[in-house]
Amino acid sequence: METMAADKKKFSDYIRLHTEDGHVISMEGERELLKKAVVDFSLDLDQARGILMHVAEDEDITLESDVNAHVKAYLQQIANRRGGVTHRQFKSAVGMYTRMTGNALEPEDVKKRVKSVMERAKLHPRRSGILLRTRRWYKKI
Structure with missing residues (x-):
């Protein structure tokens, strides 16, 4: 004992x-x-x-698995019925991830991690833009 x-x-x-x-x-x-x-x-x-x-x-100390779980729940909550996430919503999730990790990660790394969370949650990007509505913002990450 x-x-x-x-x-x-x-x-x-x-x-x-x-x-x-x-x-x-x-x-x-x-x-x-x-x-x-x-x-x-x-x-x-x-x-x-x-x-x-x-x-x-x-x-x-922040555990990445906890942050991922919170961001996943957030994304699932704000996504539309078909699982689409807008660029603005994605940026909001990136901001949430950054705050939860205390700015310890580079912005590009945070975007990649949020994209990974989206893909594991089977969510997809919605088209956005003023004239040409594309998903290029997501593909750039």
Whole structure:
């Protein structure tokens, strides 16, 4: 029992050390941390995820998976019935992603991540423009 508590404490400290330089843990980084917890610290996946979320909350660390979930829910809410998202709505989602990550990512990287969230949610861009209504704004990303 004491070793389990010690393993949890060690994993918690390992997360703090891992995120010392940045305040955003990517999905790949989160996956690696969870893998390390299961293999090296003998924790089960639910315990590891709980510790990770607890440390993230305490240390004001943003998990990319949480941001993606919030942005996905937002996009699904504002999309039209056929799953179309306008350029203005897309920009709004990019702004939300940027704020949630604390401006830690480059604007072009944020756009790519929001586009990825849209594609995984099976949403598509709507045509926009004054004269020529195209989806070129989406294809440029």
